[in-house]
Amino acid sequence: MGRLPCCDKMRVKKGPWTPEEDILLVSYIQEHGPRNWKSVPNHTGLLRCSKSCRLRWANYLRPGIRRGDFTEQEEKMIIHLQALLGNRWAAMASYLPQRTDNDIKNYWNTYLKKKLRKLQTAADISSPTNSTSRDRWERRLQADIQTTRQALSDALSRGKSDLLSELKHDIDAVKKPVQVPVYASSTENIARLLREWTKKSPKPDGRTSNDGSSSESSFNDGSLSSITDALSCYKSEIEELGGLEPFLGLEPCMEPSISSEVSQSVASGETRPYLFQEETKPNLGVLDQPNVTLSSCRKWLYDDGADSLCGRSDFHLSEHLLEFFSS
DNA sequence: AAAGTCGTCAACCGCCGTCGC
DNA sequence: GGCGACGGCGGTTGACGACTT
Structure with missing residues (x-):
């Protein structure tokens, strides 16, 4: 026999998430952080399995996710x-x-x-005599x-x-500069979702159509310049800290959601509210x-x-x- | 225009490892 | 050590739009 299901399947809603559900989930995570998924459905009122909540966050709502064409x-x-x-x-x-x-x-x-x-x-056809x-x-x-x-x-x-x-x-060197805000761009993700939601007429079952290319606009609005400024600020702070290159041999990767507020707190070493704490895989x-x-x-x-x-x-x-x- | 087929991708399923009791 | 709960992971499914016939 297999394990018992993680959720009461009779009460659990399945299928695509609605923006309303996304907002509930993101608000909860902004307050409590992405942990203790088991309690998320109870606290948010979402009729979703805890796994489903975690997956939705990890694959779609989590800030810093880039969607669309792969380079x-x-x-x-x-x-x-x-x-x-x-x-x-x-x-x-x-x-x-x-x-x-x-x-x-x-x-x-x-x-x-x-x-x-x-x-x-194609290669096999073009050179059949070689290996x-x-x-x-x-x-x-x-x-x-x-x-x-x-x-x-x-x-x-x-x-x-x-x-x-x-x-x-x-x-030590890595810990400091990699601390980046994680939830700062959740609002952008939600805004994006809402834009899509309003752009497409919802169907009776709540499902929205998706052309699969709709998510690229997260940073195409006025926030782009402030993000760019913040990135420059962040970079200079890394340089002040001695840089990552000696260890990494790489350019540090910038989370697109970095804000100057966070950069300042990183530089000053102050503790930050949960909203701006990093979420990284251990x-x-x-x-x-x-x-x-x-x-x-x-x-x-x-x-x-x-x-x-x-x-x-x-x-x-x-x-x-x-x-x-x-x- | 309708029917059939294909491609995409969000979401689900079930297994596994870890942790706490 | 055994057990159950939980989170994480990879495989798979199925809805839906795009394309073809």
Whole structure:
């Protein structure tokens, strides 16, 4: 027998979320934070399963999510990551902070997989006498894995105490600047939803039509310039703090929702109301593992796509690589 | 214009790992 | 250690719009 259902299915509403439900959910999360999902339906009055609430937040309402077309860099990134991690969409999403695991999964299943298959077929047809593209792909993959393995091995051969002290420093360095507001742009998400809602006439069952491209307008209004200003401010503060580059070797990834108010509080070190506290996935296990220098791995993995990455991904990267090569 | 097919993607389902009791 | 609750994850579904016949 399986587990008992997480919710009373008789009382649970299913199907697409309405803007009203979204507003209820976002208001609750703004007040209490994205935790204790079990209590969310009770406190908000939503007739939704706790899982459904969490999913709605994670895949749609959470600020900082970018929707719509994937860039070429993101596409390359996903192809690389898929080769390395397989179908571990959540892990892949940690390298593409603006994309959700669901988005990446959908993009892979509906588009990328077919595209790669097509390319492979085309390559096979164009050079039938040579080795197959699959052979070439596998050879390249093997070479890449060898490169990464070597880089990892070099890094691991360094003294452990050095690594630990460096790690502590790195964690401190990363913690501060990555603290970004999370809920500040929820209002924008809701505004977007409402715009869509009013744009499209709701159907009797409450479902709205969706053309799938409607979400790009979040930052196209007057708030854009203030966001840009805030980003500049934020960047200069990072530079004052010594910058992330020594550790990351990357440009820091900016959450689009950053506000100057938060930047100021980051710089001054003051504590902030919950509304502006960060929501990040915990770096599980990071203290148990040496945070190796992974410049070679990074170069291989990020190949062409570094600009779009968030610095804290390095932790995830080291975890995945260690897990990958120790398995 | 109608019917059929395809592509997209939000949401659901069920399994698994972790945690607290 | 066993058990249940919970959160997280990947696979899958199904509604809907777009496209084709």
